Amino acid sequence: MTKKDIILKISDETGIKQAEVKRVVQKAFDFIVDALVRGEKIELRNFGIFKIKQRRPKIGRNPKTGVIVPVPSRRAVVFKMGLEMKKKIV
Secondary structure: OOHHHHHHHHHHHHOOOHHHHHHHHHHHHHHHHHHHHOOOOEEEOOOEEEEEEEEOOEEEEOOOOOOEEEEOOEEEEEEEEOHHHHHHHO
């Protein structure tokens, strides 16, 4: 499912114009990204938690050549399912 599919479904079920739904959905995603950039945790009840985790540096290997390559530390977004989502999926 894409962002456009989400917008279409919301628009169909609520009767709100697609342009307005698109603006709201995009703004919600923008706020989530901005909060993660600031290092904040995003907790959406019954859905899950998004947060930034610092990955340690490690030694990797190029699979084609076998050359050892150092992989620097980096930040990654992690997601943990909420209870309601876990009940429905698992």
